[in-house]
Amino acid sequence: MSNIIANMMDTKTLGNGIYALSTSLVFAYTFAVIKYAKPMSDGGSNIFDQEWLEHGFCVINQDIPYMNSHDLCLYVDTVLVALGLLMHHKLKGKIDHRAMKSSDDLLLFNMLGHLGHGIAHGFIGAEFRKEGFEGAQHGTYMERVERGEEGDMIELMIKGIALLGFWCGLLKGVAPSLSMKQLMALSLLVGYVHLHVPSILVFGYVNTVLTVLNTYVQLNLPTDMKEYSYVAYSIVSLVLSIIPWIEATACQSLQ
Numbered sequence: 001m002s003n004i005i006a007n008m009m010d011t012k013t014l015g016n017g018i019y020a021l022s023t024s025l026v027f028a029y030t031f032a033v034i035k036y037a038k039p040m041s042d043g044g045s046n047i048f049d050q051e052w053l054e055h056g057f058c059v060i061n062q063d064i065p066y067m068n069s070h071d072l073c074l075y076v077d078t079v080l081v082a083l084g085l086l087m088h089h090k091l092k093g094k095i096d097h098r099a100m101k102s103s104d105d106l107l108l109f110n111m112l113g114h115l116g117h118g119i120a121h122g123f124i125g126a127e128f129r130k131e132g133f134e135g136a137q138h139g140t141y142m143e144r145v146e147r148g149e150e151g152d153m154i155e156l157m158i159k160g161i162a163l164l165g166f167w168c169g170l171l172k173g174v175a176p177s178l179s180m181k182q183l184m185a186l187s188l189l190v191g192y193v194h195l196h197v198p199s200i201l202v203f204g205y206v207n208t209v210l211t212v213l214n215t216y217v218q219l220n221l222p223t224d225m226k227e228y229s230y231v232a233y234s235i236v237s238l239v240l241s242i243i244p245w246i247e248a249t250a251c252q253s254l255q
Helices: 002-036 050-055 069-091 098-128 141-146 153-174 180-195 199-219 228-254
Strands: none
Touching: 002 199, 002 228, 050 228, 069 098, 098 153, 141 180, 153 180, 153 199, 180 199, 199 228
């Protein structure tokens, strides 16, 4: 029994430490983007790749229809979601341990979040195919609405509903225990802030919100659920916190 308790404490400590590290990396990235990701016309800092500064995202195959990074995100996420749902169907109810059952439920809602992520990138990929597309803007969505650049009232309503659905899917994916009321309230809050974030910072904003919520949920799990699946999820979180740094600083060298 003492060995089991010791192993639980080991995985708990390791997982907690990895989550703390990944959250620190995301906060550092967000701070750096806010402070240094300036328009190239303003002498944008050399900290960030100039290609990344243009879009706020590392975009490959920009001139190839349906094959740029955003389109590829849609394709890959859709395939991974299909595989994840198949895995969930095959494994559901076959593992009795409480921690593994929790991971089973988390997998299902993560699939929802990934699908929303892919669809959002698909919409951005469609924007790339429009004539005169200028990449991410250093202004906010609400500023463009005030200038009449975002369509009529019906189009704005559709975009608002899509944004709410986007956040509902992502937030439920990292926090399955949220009630519908909590989910809607939190989605409306972060969605409202989203509208006032400069386009160039949106990817960093989304990443920060999800990382903070995911870390909060995971750190507050009961000790007996912080076993090997807990460490595995923390490692995934760490990898995801490193990727934005690579994207923003080495975009052109990766192409």
